[in-house]
Amino acid sequence: MEFESENQEKKNFFTLEMGKITRHVEKIAQEDPRRVIHSLKFGFTLTLVSLLYYLKPLYKTFNISAMWVIITVVVVFEFSVGATIGKGLNRGLATLVACALALGALHLASIPGKTVEPILIGIFIFIQAVASTFIRFLPKVKASYDYGMLIFILTFSLVSISGIRTNEIFKLAHMRLLTIFIGASTSMIVSILVCPVWAGEELHKLVAQNIEKLGNFLEAFADEFSNKSSSSAESQNDRSFISCLNSVLDSKNNEETLANFASWEPGHGHFMYRHPWKQYLKIGNLTRQCACRLETLRGYLNSKIEASEEINGIIQSKLSEMSSESGKALKQLARDIETMTRPFSPNPRIENLKIELKNLKSLLKSNANLLQAIPVAGVASLLIDIAICVENIEEAINQLAS
């Protein structure tokens, strides 16, 4: 009996764990169904190139070199078209240059005679490895050609060192080039033709979404600021605010990667080749600057606002209006980007915002005390906020030391 119940328990535990994993996998798939499509695309491409092993005449030509095709597909096939093209071109060109240079180096080494040859080859490999590794630290190379440099080091070393042991070095270099060409071009073609994921489009959407998030935040802030809701709903809102702002603040790296991939992509949809992707990075930076202000603004929701009735009455409602107007303007801008509307005529929302800004300033002028206090009070409240930040940092550091 006991044994049975233990067995039952184990079974239950197993079903529970399996259920958890299934739900997790389902969530990942539902978040972005293109992940499933990408997996199928990759499986298809890999199976396609393994035909080189299946079909006898093909295998006779390539023999063991066929494995380079498999390796190339596994390494080059990426989620977005831009990443696949970037890696494919890097791999192809680096192999071409490295093969040519290695053959040249082998020829050079063979001139002084058979005894010195291996030593010269060793010296060439060392110098090449040191120089190429250092070049990988140059920021421009690191950003776009890091993978190419890696493949250059790899191919140069492989081809030149094989020169010590085999005389069929031309055939080896030729095979490596051919197989990498087949693998890379198959990956690129499947990536472009079957449900392509364009990095440029992703970047476009990401930038628009980030602006929209800030707009939503400002509108929600306007609501909370004018009529403080109950504390429990507040803290929940606060948490969703934090994660929303954080995702915008942390998007820089993602945007830069996407812009880099996008620069490899041919024209697609609304985007021409050489679309000004750098401008998206500029918009992204400005969006993050704005998000920083919102992050500071969020701090005021938690501080009890205890202004005098006079100030409270008119100004608070004006401020919440201003916040909601900014939010609407941002959301309009996000829509403008998404639909790629050319804002030839001035954006009406921005015009509204400018009027609102003027109104606020004139209202503040009528309340001379407040107007004079604004900059100093702003700095004061920020510095109080910063002091609290510093204490939080100290606490976290103390936890590290304990």
Next chain:
Amino acid sequence: MEFESENQEKKNFFTLEMGKITRHVEKIAQEDPRRVIHSLKFGFTLTLVSLLYYLKPLYKTFNISAMWVIITVVVVFEFSVGATIGKGLNRGLATLVACALALGALHLASIPGKTVEPILIGIFIFIQAVASTFIRFLPKVKASYDYGMLIFILTFSLVSISGIRTNEIFKLAHMRLLTIFIGASTSMIVSILVCPVWAGEELHKLVAQNIEKLGNFLEAFADEFSNKSSSSAESQNDRSFISCLNSVLDSKNNEETLANFASWEPGHGHFMYRHPWKQYLKIGNLTRQCACRLETLRGYLNSKIEASEEINGIIQSKLSEMSSESGKALKQLARDIETMTRPFSPNPRIENLKIELKNLKSLLKSNANLLQAIPVAGVASLLIDIAICVENIEEAINQLAS
């Protein structure tokens, strides 16, 4: 004559360009001399493993498989110890598991008979590729085991597909495992023994430096706030402020990568194995929150502060004192981290800051108008700031559309 002068021009151009490149390379090397050491280390390791080709008895054992050693060294050898160990272990373990599973799959496929075998192998490869590619999307796998999954797909496909064409499949799997073991362990040993670069130490320094940068900013702000300097010096300062704050705000990705690498590292220097690296990420997040406030504060330097004399006189000097006190506290915290002083006794700088905070609050209380105005004025000034941000974003979007 003309021909000669043209030649001279070309020569000058060439010397000029070469000078530029040399200076650029020198700058990269001087910024971090360990880059040169790393390049030499890598060159040494690569030359070391190419002995497998040079020494006849070794080459007889490994034959063409020796190239896997070279490939492993090129791919696994990274700048920091943690990255090298992480990649080496990922590569080694993934190869082991993939070889075992592939041999199992080959055995399974051989049971129904020779005609069905290749078809079954193809199906196994497809299923494995789809499943593994999908698993790579799971956030936890992506963070630490992405490279391992890549090698798993690669090795499983290579070994099982080779089963169609060769009977020496055990030898192939065994060779691949052995060569990868040699390459990975050589890389790890050289990386640890010769001038090691520890990712954990880098993270430790980075977090401390970021806090110190904020401290410097606050001290400089205090100076500028109390006595406004000439506009040209101001704009220069402003630019260095911006780049300084931006480097802190953008450090999240770098910190996360370093923390991931550090988790692979054995104990070193002051750090034990399983040092709480996650706590550094927490400190880093708080530091960035603080940097967001400073970014907002920076906005006030440019706005003309025109408070009444009464407010100006006392409060402004108090505020600049407060700013400088916060800066000193932050710099003390940065030193505490750097020297790993355990702040058992309360940090005197933080105590100072708390007193300063109390003073400021009581000073504000004596000026009732200002105190009441603070939160509303803070929100008002931020919203004015945000409206300007929105206009800047609009301008950048318009540039994209034109």
